[in-house]
Amino acid sequence: MPPAYERLDRDNYAFLGVLTEICVAFPALSLVELGYDVFVVTDASGTFKEHTREAAHKRMAQAGVQLLSWAAVAAEMQRDWRRDIEGFGKLWTDHVPGYWCLMQSYANNPANSK
Structure with a gap:
């Protein structure tokens, strides 16, 4: 292998x-x-x-x-990035410019609050 x-x-x-x-x-x-x-x-x-x-x-x-x-x-x-926003989200924001916008829109949506 x-x-x-x-x-x-x-x-x-x-x-x-x-x-x-x-x-x-x-x-x-x-x-x-x-x-x-x-x-x-x-x-x-x-x-x-x-x-x-x-x-x-x-x-x-x-x-x-x-x-x-x-x-x-x-x-x-990962299946669901919401399980590890700091880790998986950081991977995306580091390698895909602007991805943080999606994360922020999710985090700021009242419908997604716990």
């Missing part, structure tokens, strides 16, 4: 790697074959040529790998 994976729970893995078509695709496809749910962080992996990345993505998608961005994987793992 390459060091660039995260076991999300007993049936789910998320991968990223140096070379999408090798470091990511090989273990991801192997785990899908074994019955695991596999997520690949597409914007956290590299390659030498765009066409090889696209071919690897197509191959993995056809095998059942879920291709997601770092933001989608983070949201999938």
